[in-house]
Amino acid sequence: MHVSDDSLILDLPDEAATLALGARLAHCLAPGMTVYLEGELGAGKTMLVRGLLRALGFAGRVKSPTYTLVEPYTLSGFIVYHYDLYRMHDPREWEDAGFRDDVGEHALRLVEWPEKGRGSLPPADLRVTLELAGDARRAHLVALSEKGKICLDDSAR
Ligand SMILES: Nc1ncnc2c1ncn2[C@@H]1O[C@H](COP(=O)(O)OP(=O)(O)O)[C@@H](O)[C@H]1O
Numbered sequence: 005m006h007v008s009d010d011s012l013i014l015d016l017p018d019e020a021a022t023l024a025l026g027a028r029l030a031h032c033l034a035p036g037m038t039v040y041l042e043g044e045l046g047a048g049k050t051m052l053v054r055g056l057l058r059a060l061g062f063a064g065r066v067k068s069p070t071y072t073l074v075e076p077y078t079l080s081g082f083i084v085y086h087y088d089l090y091r092m093h094d095p096r097e098w099e100d101a102g103f104r105d106d107v108g109e110h111a112l113r114l115v116e117w118p119e120k121g122r123g124s125l126p127p128a129d130l131r132v133t134l135e136l137a138g139d140a141r142r143a144h145l146v147a148l149s150e151k152g153k154i155c156l157d158d159s160a161r
């Protein structure tokens with residue numbers, strides 16, 4: 005593990021480690037925050053969301069919203085919006101889909117392929133980049149706001 009002021013690198017040796025990172029993030033993320041999840045197809049972005057939602061008490065199936073662009077999860081007290089913008093062709097589709105209305109204090113937004121919505125998305129508090137490392141994965145977390153920084157510090161413990 006390598007920690008600097010606002011960034012953290014974690015080795016994720018197996019799928020369970022990716023789920024565990026999601027669970028750790030669940031404890032420091034809060035409604036009103038936005039997380040960008042970057043990395044190629046199969047890097048583990050959806051797996052991380054799965055770990056996060058399970059840690060927040062969601063027992064159902066977490067499917068990839070590749071075709072629907074978004075999947076909402078209503079949890080006790082707040083909503084998690086899980087976006088997958090892979091199939092978005094133009095950042096303006098974000099507004100066309102009415103996602104701006106999702107932006108509120110009651111929602112936590114987790115965004116796969118945020119680069120597809122550049123310019124339209126709310127700014128991120130935290131960016132998580134997953135990369136392949138042989139058969140395993142490596143996560144690079146970067147805090148982009150004060151709240152994100154607090155979350156990163158928690159995750160580094
Ligand atoms: N740390 C890890 N080490 C090895 N395999 C992993 C790890 N994390 C996830 N995986 C595997 O990689 C794949 C990730 O798929 P998925 O989460 O759908 O990727 P993405 O959403 O980034 O396209 C799954 O098959 C999962 O089992």
Ligand SMILES: [Mg+2]
Nearest residue numbers: 049050068116
């Ligand atoms: Mg995915």
